[in-house]
Amino acid sequence: MGAPRRSSPMRLLFALCGLLLFLWWMIQPSSSPRTLNINLPDASQPTPTAALVPPKKAPKIVNISMNNLTATANPLKNQEKLLILTPIARFYDQYWQNLLNLNYPRNLIELGFITPKTHGGNQATVQLQEALRKVQNGAKKNRFAKVTILRQDFSMPVGQSEKERHAMKAQKDRRASMARARNSLVFTTLNPSISWVLWLDSDIIETPPTLFQDLAKHNKPLIVPNCFQKYKDAGTWKERPYDFNSWQDSETALNLGKKMKDDEILLEGYAEMPTYRALMAYQRDEKGDKHVEMQLDGVGGTALLVKAEIHRDGAMFPTFPFYHLIETEGFAKMAKRLGYQPYGLPNYLVYHYNE
């Protein structure tokens, strides 16, 4: 210690550090929950839509008949509405371009996005804003009917890489939180006019432009194409299977499930837990018919077409082990419990981004 003049630069430094810390805190996402326990925040902001005084004019009474809502093999003919849902943690230009290339009329398409409370999520939101501004301010016929962007009310658990030792546990938390994001998205955006829901991950960068029509043509309650990834090997582009969550169940897996505790999950792609399920990713026949169907017991969520009524009946992405399954795999199981059979198209490909 010494004279104040000597200590003062230190204090100033502290002050500056404080300011920077404050800024850092402002930008950083809250870092609490590692598990799915929902800690209720003492949210103190008034809700933006809250009009604390009654409106000047009474809102209208909306009457909707859902008896005539259809989801058929020819959606365009019936002018059926499509809701495309994307949990978006990173914004890829290719994803957006691919989305814009879909040739179903945009006035029949609604979009829904949900972003995590992370720096990446914020960035994605901003990029999305730019992209949307261009489209929605453009020609009327090119505008999407409606776009909803949500920001999660819970935090994603920490990344998997930090917890190598508990990879499976981390996987469970990550997928549970992913499931919760998906549920939050679908159950707040599924308005009564929607016939179809297309789940399209933000890292799906290449699909046929007729993706929706092609999948709808099969007229299945739940249908999933095969998700591959393109990579460069020795200068040439090659393809490899990417999504292993679409499968047919096996005896081994079922027996494994029987031995497990209620809160444990069966995961695909872990050597320590071989399930011997028939994975759709490996069923592809390059020369085969693109529209060959196969029945599935678990589905992946990278690209997934669902008739809206399945969600309306209650089928959701379990955030807890449901028959030892979670997220999209659990969703397929729940749809089956509700009496809907999921299908897959092993020869119909969509492509995942390659880091």
Next chain:
Amino acid sequence: MSLPTSRHGYSHSSNGSANGHASYYNREDSWAISPHETRFHPKYRKSAHARRRLIIKLVLIGVAIFGFALIVSPSIRFAIFSAVGLGYTFYKDIPGVEYHDLSLYQGTANGWTRGERILFLSPLRDAEAHLPMFFSHLRNLTYPHHLIDLAFLVGESKDNTMKLLHELLNKQQSDPDHDQWFGEITVIEKDFGSTIGQDFSNRHGFAAQGPRRKLMARARNWLLNATLKPHHSWVYWRDADVETAPTTILEDLMRHNKHVIVPNVWRPLPDWLGNEQPYDLNSWQESETGLELAAKLGEDDVIVEGYAEYATWRPHLAYLRDPRGDPDVEMELDGVGGVSILAKALVFRAGAHFPAFSFEKHAETEGFGKMCRRMQFTVIGLPHYTIWHLYEPSLEDLKHMKEMEEQRIAHEKEELAKAKEKAKEKARLEEGYDIKKDKDTWDKDQKEIIDAALKEKQKEKSDKMGAMPAKSNEEEHDPTGRKIRKENLKGGREGPIAHVDEAGVGVITTEEDEKKGHIIGHENGRVQDSKAKSGKTKERDMKASEPKGKGVKAKENKNPVQPGKNKEAVFAKN
């Protein structure tokens, strides 16, 4: 900006600087009053001054960096904006785009002060009869109406539900009192093609429970998914057939700040059933027996509470009610009933719903409770906070009530007949005591009898002169089968009573007794034998008004059951 910024943001900036300054000056002041350090004073002042300038400079630089970051990096700008709840401004200018930060719609204990919106959901089916009552409840709600969004699902109703609903809604929304207006109102029509009737005993029969609950679950999910918006903080489920509920129910339940909360549901009963009864048995805590039972059942079986078929021994919310208990007492639940559920919207956003399949051997609201527990949400019931469900008599009750009604009517009829009889009796008595009339009658009768006797005598005399007619052994059957001797048939049917001059005149016997020589009565004080009394009296009473022919007999027996009166009449005459 019309909206206040967050307390979060405020508190940090203001508290931070305030504390900083305070500590700064305090330190320096204590420094200054120290007597040993006086020689540093000038320097101190100078350096403090310089330092203050330096601080200002640094703060300015900080602000500049901050501002620069805001301008250069939109994502930092967005982070800061969204941290204070203004993220939506980013999308304000883009047509057709909505932005919602779900963190703002988590629901708090006093949501009405923060303008939290409630989605008020009611599945309706054949509910015409209950709608006016339901709307009176709506009108009385104290939660700000414009923060309540109403949504109804109308199933295949055979009655006038739809029309009446629209009528009542229109009336509500055109109320001159603007505070009565509700927020967005949605009416969804959807038929699920059910075959199960909605009347009480159909609804509550054991076999119908599984499929019925699954169907109800679907209806609830459709209603919820079609109307839940990102900006809802709470979801309230309410049946149309609640008869009595506190007007503050929304606030009362919200105050507990739980994920899912239900009140106790009872129903009033008619007196003959014991006045009141627990109604909703779907709110319960899981028991060992329940779990054991669940383990034994098949995958698609559904346990329904409140039926003898599945004895689970679970503690029910309904049975734990103490009418004088503290209404704020909470109890953890595993299954909930659907009459009145308040839940945070985030519960439904997270994916909890009403399973339309057997989820852990439960469906619909009970399955919802189970699922919420599985998702680590708090599920609470209030045992001493009671709302009252409408009493709808079951078919059995109706039958019983019909029987009771019939009994009542029969009883009334009986009473009426009795009263009539009594009145008649009274009138007759009064008539009977009309002495003058009796006397006249008697006089007339007497005269007739005497005339007849005289005639007889004369006839006898003339007969004695001639041959005796052979009539003594002739017998005849009267309609009652009694044998009557034609001989001496002069008086009433009961026997010869008008042989005034003869031996034994005035002595009355029955036929049998006469054979044996018994006398059972006397003319003026005769007690009729029972057969004659019950069988004939009325007939004769009716005939009494016939004036001619058998007038003697008829009049003789006019008042046969009042021997005393006759006697009196005789006395009067004498």
